[in-house]
């Protein structure tokens with residue numbers, strides 16, 4: 001079966017390899033991977049610019065949806081054919097064998113594309129809205145790159161919680177995508193001046209995926225003492241706030257990384273978080289568009305597509321088990 005192997009030296013430094021399916025031992029499952037997402041973090045991994053840098057050749061891919069293909073001894077609660085998401089990485093593969101406790105079981109009728117995108121971006125949106133400060137119904141948050149998958153999930157989850165969102169994007173097409181996710185207040189920031197015009201009240205919390213001066217413009221939309229959370233590196237520039245906002249208005253600037261959240265959070269809280277996300281997946285509360293799917297054999301074209309701006313949705317790789 002096929003897998004993508006990379007070295008961390010650039011987007012084109014990866015190759016297709018053959019791997020043998022590994023029979024599950026006690027407590028393990030063998031999965032057939034159906035669809036695997038290409039996220040900005042995967043592109044950073046391929047370029048050697050992510051928060052972790054493997055020393056040797058590695059299999060990229062943080063998230064996927066899979067079917068249970070084989071079940072080891074002493075595993076309860078799974079049947080062959082069950083849909084699951086694997087929680088460890090190295091997902092750009094057609095087969096994976098792992099402990100049963102490292103997968104999340106999904107409803108049989110789960111939307112496969114949305115399920116492939118469940119682990120990273122909806123969780124990031126949900127945890128950032130829940131854990132950084134005490135947001136109540138009626139409070140405001142502001143975010144840039146609001147048409148991204150994280151952004152669209154912030155818009156959707158905030159609406160469910162009665163939280164107002166000011167959505168900042170960089171084009172008319174992106175504004176339409178944010179509105180399609182339910183955004184009520186959308187502003188286009190062309191990056192040309194220091195202030196983002198809006199009648200919306202100042203926000204308690206801001207989510208920054210871009211960095212550089214975009215963070216500063218976002219900070220200006222945050223109330224005194226509020227928090228700006230940098231969680232993405234899309235511009236490649238360090239986030240910055242104005243001295244005025246930091247000194248005289250007491251803004252806080254902090255980071256968020258889901259990988260750290262996994263490491264610092266009790267397993268029961270992680271399990272409950274994904275239980276809620278799975279429920280929201282079934283209800284259609286969370287989600288983001290898919291722009292294209294590519295067979296894993298066409299991974300090079302898929303990576304090129306994923307690296308394009310204004311692609312309008314996620315790019316997924318698919319394995320042999322993907323329904324045609």
Ligand SMILES: NC(=O)c1ccc[n+]([C@@H]2O[C@H](COP(=O)([O-])OP(=O)(O)OC[C@H]3O[C@@H](n4cnc5c(N)ncnc54)[C@H](OP(=O)(O)O)[C@@H]3O)[C@@H](O)[C@H]2O)c1
Pocket residue numbers: 039040041120121124145146147148149150151170171174209210231232233234235256257258259308309310311312313314
């Ligand atoms: N910290 C964490 O734990 C965590 C978890 C998940 C995701 N992330 C990060 O969150 C960000 C969004 O990820 P995603 O998967 O939601 O994105 P996505 O759906 O793949 O969409 C990419 C988004 O980035 C925008 N964009 C790209 N380059 C930009 C630039 N230079 N300036 C402004 N906007 C730019 C795109 O806008 P256009 O459509 O206009 O091109 C689009 O909205 C990424 O940086 C990702 O690494 C972080």
